[in-house]
Amino acid sequence: MNDDTRREMACQELVEVITGYLEGTLPEFDRARFETHLASCASCQEYLEQMRALIRLTGRLTTRSLEPETVDSLLSSFRRWRDSQTGL
Amino acid sequence: MAPAAEMRSAEADLIHRLRGGDEAAFVCLVNAYSASLRRFALAFVPNDAVAEEVVQETWLAVLTGIARFEGRSSVKTWIFKILANRAKTRAIRERRTINFSELDDPFEPDQPAVDPARFLPASHPTWPGHWASPLDTWSASAEDAVVGRETMGVLHRELDRLPASQRVVVALRDVQGWPAAEVCEVLGLSEANQRVLLHRGRSRLRGVLENYFNDNS
Secondary structure (H helix, E strand, C coil): CCHHHHCCCCHHHHHHHHHHHHHCCCCHHHHHHHHHHHHHCHHHHHHHHHHHHHHHHHHCCCCCCCCHHHHHHHHHHHHHHHHHHHCC | CCHHHHHHHHHHHHHHHHHCCCHHHHHHHHHHHHHHHHHHHCCCCCCHHHHHHHHHHHHHHHHHHHHHCCCCCCHHHHHHHHHHHHHHHHHHHCCCCCCHHHHHCCCCCCCCCCCHHHECCCCCCCCCCCECCCCCCCCCCCCCHHHHHHHHHHHHHHHHHCCHHHHHHHHHHHHCCCCHHHHHHHHCCCHHHHHHHHHHHHHHHHHHHHHHHHHCC
8 A cells, every 4th residue: 555545535536536436446445535535525525426416317318119100011012021930 | 037037038038029120029139229220320320311212221121031030149239230231231321430449540630628727737836737716516407407408408409410430329328228248248348448438428418518518698
């Protein structure tokens, strides 16, 4: 363990390792430094909550599915494929 | 049965029915995956119309390939890999390439999650690298119904503006809710690179929301 890893985590480092923290991939030692820092830093607590809010909001975005015409065309293709399989 | 085993068994049943020409099974797959396929295709190709074509081609390839599907991967990753190949071929034809391997380049300049000017300098006697001024608090109100619609619009627009490799990872992880391992498998990314892309994408979007809330408060 060197001096660098003993040191308290600064805010500027926290914002770079936050994804690892949320993913659960941060090494145990850094995770402890992260949480120690967080306990005494209101701005970093807010930063973490902003990230969590962002992830929840992103999860509410919707993606358009296929156009109805495309689905119709796919179904026609499916029926041709099925008929060619069974030789009907 | 464990949930994973249960899913596998439901999947095996679906494949069996599809091979037998069951239209309902095909419709079930198309409904389940077309929206994510379309979003995924958009990371590679220039517009919605081409994405739609690529998704359609993918479904036709699923039909012609289903007899040879051996179930070594999940049907979902198999379908997405077909799409990835089609979309890449199409992107090359459209002279638009997406380069995930850029991340392996150690000389790629760092993209800090937050502007370094927001922090006290490393030379600061007591608080090096700490926030120069406290963060504005908006996380608690970010999901309020009142601001909701407009916020979602901003988020959607900015997601589309992310570099393609970040966009596809954020879309699959945070919009579609895929686990990291599946994203890595389908995109052929290492776990570390997947995380770097997710981190850069999320950090950039957070910055956009911060500006948006500060301008509107």
